[in-house]
Structures are given as C-alpha cells and as structure tokens.
Amino acid sequence: MALNVKRPERLVDVCLDGTLLAEWEATDKEYIAARKEQKMRRDVRMNDPLTRRVEDLREKARELSVKARAETVTFRLRALPRSVWDGLVTKHPARSKERDGGFPFNMATITDAAMSAEGTIVAVEHPDGTEEPFTHEDWATFAEDLSSAQHEDFYVAVIGLNAGANEVPFLPESAPTTDSDKS
Template identity: 30%
Template sequence: MDNEEFDALLEKAKRPEKDVDLCLRGDLQAEWERLDAQLAEPSTDTATLAVSKEQREIAKQVVALQEEMKDATLTLRLRALERHAWKKLRADHPPRDKDPHDRVMGINNDTFWDALVYVSLVSPKLDAERVARLLDSLTVSQFDKLTTATWNLNQEDVSVPFSSTASRIAPSSGATSRQRPSSESAIDASSAGSRKKSSSTTMKAGS
C-alpha cells in the first residue's frame, strides 16, 4: 500500500457505532406476561382443538400490548469516542481512593457513566438535561445494558464480521469462480471410479 492508498483508506475511517433499544413502558410487561400465560393454557374445546373465542380475544390483547411496547421503545445510536477524548473523559472522572470498584475500573463510577452516555449519543440528539432525565427513568438492568454497550464500543476491537448464513446464500465471487460445474465434477468422479475399478481388476488377474 502506497501513501495515496493509505490516505484514501484513512479518509473513510469511521468509529464503531451500536444501537441500543430501551422500552420505556416497562409497566406493560406484567400485563403481557399474564395474558400470554392465559393464551398458553390448553383450550377447553379439547375434542376439536379449535381456538376458542376467548383465546382469540386474548391474542388480540397480546398483539396490541406488543405494539404499544414497540411504540414506547427508544432506539439510541451510540458512537465510540476518539482515543484522546476517551482518555480525557476518564481523566475527568478519576477513581476515588477509598472505593475498591473505582480502583478496579479506573473511573469514578458515580459520575463517569452518565457523562459517557451523553458524549457517545449520536441519535436522537438530546441535551444534557434530557439525557439525565432519560437515565433516571431507566431500571438498573436497562442502565447496565446501555452503559455496557457504550463501554464496549470504546474498549473492544473491530474485526471483519462473518455470516455463515449470508455466505451460503450469496457466496463471494472468488468462491464462485473456484467452484467447478457439477457436470464436470460428476464426470471426474465417474472417471476416477472407473480407473479405480480397472486397476483393481488388473491386480486380481495378476495375482
């Protein structure tokens, strides 16, 4: 790679990003679970195994709840920080001397995470006050999900992914060009079998 090729590649460099979905209507989960459990109960009409009118109504409620929860789901697009910005953010939130968790992570766990989410958020564009309100509305599990994703964006390596499913459906041009037509393979296999059989017959005759 020469300098011009390097410059062209570097101009395309982008930091890794990740989407995190957060449902803000967690209160609907319990009702969904209750209805879904009812739906899983065997029908009273065991003779015909037909779906009862009651089950159809419950199914409609389950689907409606799913749509309501989907509409209440916020998708956050996060982006990794530049190396110097990451180092500065950690320096701005140093670990407390008497906190063992801080010393392990190398940060102030009480102040670092909110700041990290704010500076990493790409979409939607929210000011600091709205980000703080959002984080305060989350459960511990949701907050951990969000901050873990943000931390991993900055701490994990980026490698070329591989999808075995996509590879089977749409093989690369190189792999396709290396594949021989099935008719040729069949002919070769048949010829090889004939040669092997002929050789075996000759050996038996000689013996």
C-alpha cells in the same frame, strides 16, 4: 495520508412505556393457563368459549407487542475520541479492582459522564424513522427515569464502544447469513 476514521457505533432500544411489559406478562400467563386447559379437553369446538378466549388472549398479546414497539426509541451511540474517553477515565477513577471489575474507571459513573459528553449520542429515532430532538444535554434528566436494567443497556454499549474489543462485525463471504443460504 487520506485515511479517515469513523468511530464505531451501537444501537440501544428503550421502551418508553415500561408498564407494557407487565401487561404482556399478565396476558401471557392467562394465555398459557387457557391453552393448558384447552389441551386437557378432549372435545374442542370452534365455537367453544375457551377457544375464543385463547384467540382473544393471543390477539391481545400481539397488540401489546405492537404497542411496545411503537413506544420504543432507538439511541445511536458513537465511541468518543480517545482523548475525550481518556479524560473521562481520569475524572472517574476506579474505586477498587473488586468494585469496578478491574477496569481503570468507576463503572457506576462513567456511563452517565460519557452519555453527557458531546458526540456520544448521534441520534434518537422513533420506529417510524422520525428523529427525536435529543442531545447530550438532555441525558441527565432522561437517565433519572431509567430503571437500573434500562441503564445497564447503555452501560454495556458505552463500555463496549470505548473500552471493549474492536472486532469487524462481518461474516466471511462463504458464511451463510440466512436460512435460505443453507444447502
């Protein structure tokens, strides 16, 4: 038999400069306030300082979005072979059904164990397509600097790949895939 299995893969994006979110939120807050003030005025002219401020804030938000995308790397993760995953489950048993949501493994430790196993991290790419030299051996140091929210993105991917439902992620041929397909 000549069937070859390619284990499923998922992508996880991480913005390496988390301060950009706060800058964007502050800019957005100022923008909303300026737009509100602008809408309350009856006579808005093109050379009005408030109009210029709204345009400047909109442009600053765009620049921050571009900067955030440039500071984002994408991890390509692959499911582990079943025997490797089962070994990790054995080494990281559930603490209790309540704490680990009924899973047969310790939810707090299995992600880092899987990410540190050879084969989970396929590649790490920058937005320009260049690959970052990063292996499973680099994970522990990198993970120390992640916030809980950032780490959860990896948790969801790892659990989904290794213990989740395997669905074929394709639409039927008859299903529209873009707005232009709709009649």
